[in-house]
Amino acid sequence: MEPDNLTSVSEFLLLGLSEEPELQPFICGLFLSMYFITVFGNLLIVLAVSSDSHLHTPMYFFLCNLSLVDICFTSTTVPKMLVNLQTQSKVITYKNCITQIYFVILFGGLDVFLLTVMAYDRFVAICHPLHYMVIMNSRLCGLLLLVSWIMGILNSLLHSLMALRLSFCTALEIPHFFCELNQLIQLACSDTFLNNMVMYFVTVLLGGGSLAGILYSYSKILSSIRGMSSAQGKYKAFSTCASHLSVVSLFYSTSLGVYLSSAATHSSQSSATASVMYTVVTPMLNPFIYSLRNKDIKSALKRFFGMSAILNKD
Numbered sequence: 001m002e003p004d005n006l007t008s009v010s011e012f013l014l015l016g017l018s019e020e021p022e023l024q025p026f027i028c029g030l031f032l033s034m035y036f037i038t039v040f041g042n043l044l045i046v047l048a049v050s051s052d053s054h055l056h057t058p059m060y061f062f063l064c065n066l067s068l069v070d071i072c073f074t075s076t077t078v079p080k081m082l083v084n085l086q087t088q089s090k091v092i093t094y095k096n097c098i099t100q101i102y103f104v105i106l107f108g109g110l111d112v113f114l115l116t117v118m119a120y121d122r123f124v125a126i127c128h129p130l131h132y133m134v135i136m137n138s139r140l141c142g143l144l145l146l147v148s149w150i151m152g153i154l155n156s157l158l159h160s161l162m163a164l165r166l167s168f169c170t171a172l173e174i175p176h177f178f179c180e181l182n183q184l185i186q187l188a189c190s191d192t193f194l195n196n197m198v199m200y201f202v203t204v205l206l207g208g209g210s211l212a213g214i215l216y217s218y219s220k221i222l223s224s225i226r227g228m229s230s231a232q233g234k235y236k237a238f239s240t241c242a243s244h245l246s247v248v249s250l251f252y253s254t255s256l257g258v259y260l261s262s263a264a265t266h267s268s269q270s271s272a273t274a275s276v277m278y279t280v281v282t283p284m285l286n287p288f289i290y291s292l293r294n295k296d297i298k299s300a301l302k303r304f305f306g307m308s309a310i311l312n313k314d
Helices: 021-051 058-087 094-127 129-135 138-163 181-187 193-226 231-265 268-292 295-313
Strands: 011-014 091-093
Touching (some): 011 058, 021 058, 021 295, 058 091, 058 094, 058 138, 091 094, 094 129, 094 138, 094 193, 138 181, 138 193, 181 193, 193 231, 231 268, 268 295
Antiparallel strands (some): 011 091
């Protein structure tokens, strides 16, 4: 039998994290809570950085952009999942599925690129402190952000266009809570060799290259810290990059965990559950990691809410 052409496919079914009816209210409440915490926490970071002139530095410029990207990353998947749970519908149209794939890859890629740029920023700040503001000038910061966006757009566009060439038969159930590229490729009846090759090659090239850049930056940072004579100087230098290192470790360990668990168990359901870590949990925890031990962010938030309270009284 000839497989149906892609243009004849009108919708897919997102099976979600569990098909047990009694768990649906719990999952809905849990993800709604995590989504609000993610949006609220990251918005606080954006407000703190944008409202306080003391935080108008390269490090906080990239942190502000990371928070905005995290909001968009989570908003690409969670609202659709919540709507499906609330309406008890698993349907996602073909166009919305391809669109979701595009934005998931775009914002996920931007997360990777921004974390790499932030590692470079910390490298310059610690290894070349006297030339920091000269090297990390506003023009370079804007250029690094622009390059990150261009690479993210081209990467997501490539995968989305490659997905358009796929043909499907009757099995249109995606065992995930969003349209994930790998799951869509596995559903296809047509030849997927090229899609798989492009997906794995780009993942290794961009993901591996970014990780190599981060590891190189931190190897230089550690070498520079070891060469400092003052214990206070070592502590201050390490504390400036501790939050970023925590976020990088969380993001890459959870992302790697998804692919390892998927390869080990060959279970789509376990892969979907594991992917919650880097698509929802990591963006939710980022504001806490960056603000709990950051006196500048805390002070900026206190000044912001203090000024708001004064204005409300007036």
